[in-house]
Amino acid sequence: xxxxxxxxxxxxxKSPLVITDPELISQIVNVLRLxxxxxxxxCDGKYNEAIxxxxxxxxxxxxxxxxxVQNNQNESGKxxxxxxxxxxxxxxxxxxxxxxxxxxxxxxxxxxxxxxxLNINPERINRIIKEAAEQSGRGILxxxxxxxxxxxxxxxxGGNDLNIFFEKSRVLFMDWIIENGELLKKTSKIxxxxxxxxxxxxxxxxxxxxxxxxxxxxxxxxxxxxxxxIIASYLLVNS
Numbered sequence: 001x002x003x004x005x006x007x008x009x010x011x012x013x014k015s016p017l018v019i020t021d022p023e024l025i026s027q028i029v030n031v032l033r034l035x036x037x038x039x040x041x042x043c044d045g046k047y048n049e050a051i052x053x054x055x056x057x058x059x060x061x062x063x064x065x066x067x068x069v070q071n072n073q074n075e076s077g078k079x080x081x082x083x084x085x086x087x088x089x090x091x092x093x094x095x096x097x098x099x100x101x102x103x104x105x106x107x108x109x110x111x112x113x114x115x116x117x118l119n120i121n122p123e124r125i126n127r128i129i130k131e132a133a134e135q136s137g138r139g140i141l142x143x144x145x146x147x148x149x150x151x152x153x154x155x156x157x158g159g160n161d162l163n164i165f166f167e168k169s170r171v172l173f174m175d176w177i178i179e180n181g182e183l184l185k186k187t188s189k190i191x192x193x194x195x196x197x198x199x200x201x202x203x204x205x206x207x208x209x210x211x212x213x214x215x216x217x218x219x220x221x222x223x224x225x226x227x228x229x230i231i232a233s234y235l236l237v238n239s
């Protein structure tokens with residue numbers, strides 16, 4: 001049976017463990033209806049996780065017996081940073097959720113010339129990140145950065161080993177992967193850039209060229225921005 005996972009500021013050097021977070025207590029007791037003797041997995045967000053058994057439930061705390069502590073082995077060796085334009089409606093939140101599930105480590109909202117929606121709800125998005133990380137078996141929580149403009153992006157991407165700017169191009173991604181397979185094997189920190197619903201402007205493409213980004217196309221079809229972000233994230237994390 002698949003065990004429920006929960007991220008939190010847990011110290012696995014202490015036993016028994018005690019959960020006092022009211023929101024987490026409510027989720028375990030009222031939503032999931034877990035009881036004493038049920039097992040769960042607690043994650044500290046630093047690759048450590050512990051299988052624990054619930055030994056006692058009170059109104060303000062849950063006590064647990066630590067059964068086994070282990071290191072999460074699910075994370076990819078790639079550190080993929082997703083620079084994605086803020087998309088309309090709930091589409092950006094969908095991108096965040098799926099990017100976390102694929103293994104992206106950082107998400108940077110980007111304000112572009114054609115961005116319509118100019119703000120995000122960090123509290124809501126961080127909650128989406130936490131739930132997606134728990135659901136998918138991550139060992140860390142992806143980090144949400146503050147929104148930046150594409151003009152400022154060079155300050156963020158300068159530390160990456162490789163930056164890939166997705167735009168309609170003669171260079172198809174799968175062909176590029178075949179040609180640059182050895183480069184990808186040696187590369188651990190990769191930035192990927194996804195534009196808004198209306199696409200990048202000519203000026204923004206020039207910024208990418210100035211920063212020596214690899215300008216690559218995902219294929220011959222015109223993809224929705226959220227589709228492109230999810231596909232690109234998965235392919236680069238697993239490259």
